[in-house]
Amino acid sequence: MATTKFKGTDVELLGNEVKVGDKAPEVTVVNSAGLADVVVGGAQGVKQLIIVVPSLDTGVCATETRNFNARAAKLEGVKTTVVSMDLPFASGRFCAAEGIDKLTVASDFRNKDFAKAYGVLLGGSVLAGVTCRAIFVVDANGIVIYKEIVPEITEEPNYDAAIAAAN
Known part of the structure; x- marks a missing residue:
């Protein structure tokens, strides 16, 4: 069973654990701009x-x-997507207010298909039902080449390692 921590307490991650070297599951989420499907x-x-x-x-x-x-503005030939459980309307307002325009912001709110397929759905905790903090880099052939499940949800990921893997 994979876990992460929230304020020092272990939290179970639900769903199918995806590892480096695995085929990245293809999942449809909802774009915050226009409610269009994003794969x-x-x-x-x-x-x-x-x-x-x-x-x-x-x-x-x-x-x-x-x-x-x-950082995504500097990546060439990389499709960058942020996935959360936020409603697309709320994430759209966030993007407009913060000038987020170099990446796609999408929601997994409908069925939690992404969270389950990638094993990033938080189980029994006060945050149950949302995603943990994680990064995946997938190559052009659909293979996961980098993965980080941030050990403590309240902390930021390793930006440099993720960008290096995407380059």
């Missing part, structure tokens, strides 16, 4: 940087998304 994972002919956050309505998630928005 993440699978073989898309380009690298994918998939950033998973619990909610854009928290300081750490907002900071992380702003940082990746700035």
Whole structure:
């Protein structure tokens, strides 16, 4: 059983654990801009940087998304997507207010298909039902080449390692 921590307490991660070397599950999430379907994972002919956050309505998630928005502008040929459980309307407002325009911000609110397929759904805790904080880099052929489950949900990920894997 995979776990992460929330304020020092172990939290179980539910779903199918995806590991480096695995085929990245292809999952449809909802874009915050226009409620269009967005496919993440699978073989898309380009690298994918998939950033998973619990909610854009928290300081750490907002900071992380702003940082990746700035860094994504420098990545060539990489599809960058932030996935959370936030409603698309709320994440759309966040993007508009924060100038998030170099990456796609999407929601897994409908069926939690992404969270279950990637093993990032938080189980029994006060945050049950949202995602943990994680990063996946998927190569053009749909293989996971980098994964980070941030050990403590309240902390930021290793930006440099994720960007290096995506380059």
